[in-house]
Every structure is written in C-alpha cells, then in structure tokens.
Amino acid sequence: MLTNVLQFISSRGNEYFCEIDEEYLTDRFNLTGLNVEVQYYQYALDLVTDVFDLDCDDDMREQIEKSARHLYGLVHARYIVTTRGLAKMLDKFKKADFGKCPRVMCTSQPLLPMGQSDVPNTSPVKLYCARCEDIYNPKSSRHAAIDGAYFGTSFQNILFQVYPSMMPAKTQRRYEPRVFGFKVHAAAALMRWQAMQRDDMKDRLQAAKVESGFEEEDEEMESEDELDDEMEGEQVAPPL
Incomplete structure (x- = not known):
C-alpha cells in the first residue's frame, strides 16, 4: 500500500x-x-x-x-467507475460511510457521494439518496468542501446498474399536512402552489424587463389596500 x-x-x-x-x-x-x-x-x-x-x-x-x-x-x-473501484465504494455504501438520508420517510437509507458536474472547481460534492431520488448537502463542513468532480455525475447510477439488488424500493409514503388531525384541504394546497407559481413568473418577467399585466394588478391591489386603510382610519362621530 x-x-x-x-x-x-x-x-x-x-x-x-x-x-x-x-x-x-x-x-x-x-x-x-x-x-x-x-x-x-x-x-x-x-x-x-x-x-x-x-x-x-x-x-x-x-x-x-x-x-x-x-x-x-x-x-x-x-x-470508482471501474470494477475494483465500484466494489470498494459498495463496501463503504453498505457500512453507511457516506451518511444516511435525513428524510424521515427514507428510514435511514445510506447515501452515495456524487458530483453535479464533471468539471473541477464547479460545485462541491453532494449526497444522493436512491430511495427518494433527491440530493443533500454533507453535514460536515470538511466534506462539504470536497470537489464534486472527484466523484463525477455518473458514479451513483453506474453502481446501481452493476449492483441492481442494492437499489432500494422507492418510498410510497408522503407527509400529509394536518390541522388537529384533519388533512389540509387539497384545494388550499393547490391555491398555495398556484400563488407560488404566479410570484415566480412575475419575478422572472420583471427580471427580464418584459411588460405584463402584473404591474397593473399590483397597482390595483395597492390602491385597494390604501383605500381600506383610509376607511379603517376614519372615526365615526358618536351620536348625541
């Protein structure tokens, strides 16, 4: 050695x-x-x-x-994408040397290091969970400083192709928000999602300096808010 x-x-x-x-x-x-x-x-x-x-x-x-x-x-x-390298990384994966998924629904699924780019000095290493198929930042600042190119963008996918039995079953469980034990109405969740999409679209159009109807709508909403404030501020004279 x-x-x-x-x-x-x-x-x-x-x-x-x-x-x-x-x-x-x-x-x-x-x-x-x-x-x-x-x-x-x-x-x-x-x-x-x-x-x-x-x-x-x-x-x-x-x-x-x-x-x-x-x-x-x-x-x-x-x-690590060679036969010998994959075997060594698989051993570390089995021992959860790279950490476990922080998502509760993934039940401590072991993670794999991966890069978001194969070009050095582009982005730091991330950790991939094969159960929820999402990526996470390392907990340790020492690990977070490692270049993602030292693991590449393909390693985690090649490992599961070579060792398909190590691919975990995708989780079907999802967190369902509740209020006093009752599920939050789906329509309310949809409205929140639509509002977020609308705000995102408005920000992108404004950043691109594209004229849209959002400006006029915002002005109308501001005028209505000012009118409401004025009406709330008025005091009715008490009866004699």
Whole structure:
C-alpha cells in the first residue's frame, strides 16, 4: 500500500474517498489528459506514488502537496467507475460511510457521494439518496468542501446498474399536512402552489424587463389596500 495514499484517505475529511490501487495509479493510460489539469503534474504524481525526492522549500512543497491531492481526486473519479473501484465504494455504501438520508420517510437509507458536474472547481460534492431520488448537502463542513468532480455525475447510477439488488424500493409514503388531525384541504394546497407559481413568473418577467399585466394588478391591489386603510382610519362621530 502506498504510504501517501494511506495517509490521505485516513485523514479527517477524506472519508468519502476509497484507496486507489497502486497498479491503477502507475498505469499511464489511466492518467491520460490529467497532465494539463494539474499544476506540477509529475511532481504531484511522484508524491502520490511515493517516489518524490525533490529537495524544495516549504512553499514549493505545499504547492506540490495541493496538486497531489487534486490529482488523486481526479484519478479517483475515474477509478470508482471501474470494477475494483465500484466494489470498494459498495463496501463503504453498505457500512453507511457516506451518511444516511435525513428524510424521515427514507428510514435511514445510506447515501452515495456524487458530483453535479464533471468539471473541477464547479460545485462541491453532494449526497444522493436512491430511495427518494433527491440530493443533500454533507453535514460536515470538511466534506462539504470536497470537489464534486472527484466523484463525477455518473458514479451513483453506474453502481446501481452493476449492483441492481442494492437499489432500494422507492418510498410510497408522503407527509400529509394536518390541522388537529384533519388533512389540509387539497384545494388550499393547490391555491398555495398556484400563488407560488404566479410570484415566480412575475419575478422572472420583471427580471427580464418584459411588460405584463402584473404591474397593473399590483397597482390595483395597492390602491385597494390604501383605500381600506383610509376607511379603517376614519372615526365615526358618536351620536348625541
């Protein structure tokens, strides 16, 4: 086992990563194109593979270590969609190393890390729940700072294609709002949804500077509100 890889994956905040096989890291074919993505690429690769012997100052060493972490993350995204990588991530998934879904109706379904983009430095890692098919932010700030590109957009889908038995049954339970034990009327929920859609449409039209009937409607509503305020403010003289 490579010493620097072991040290990296055992560090706090790197629990989402699995160990990449030394054979995979030393196969140049698996690293195609990464030399233009990583600064000090060769030094970073030497550091990851435990053959780094450059005598440099602390600032240079720090830059190379940063590049080595970035290189490991990019290789990791490729490795976890291989047969060996999927098996290692599956083991972590079974142990819920990535956390459990915070949604009550999902009954602690284990999560999987995923990226919303395959381009580095675009968005941080998210956690995917296969039961409710939604994504969540990591609880830990250390995990929330990990680049989502280190896991990619396809990993979680490939894992369930390779291991279909691990796909959980979709939850049929939904939270139903109630008032004193009675369900909230469906029409009221629909009206709230329609109001939200209307406000969203108005904001988008105003942002695009598109003329619509919303302005006139708002002015009429403001006039009515002012009239109501005036009528409420008037005091009727008491009878003699």
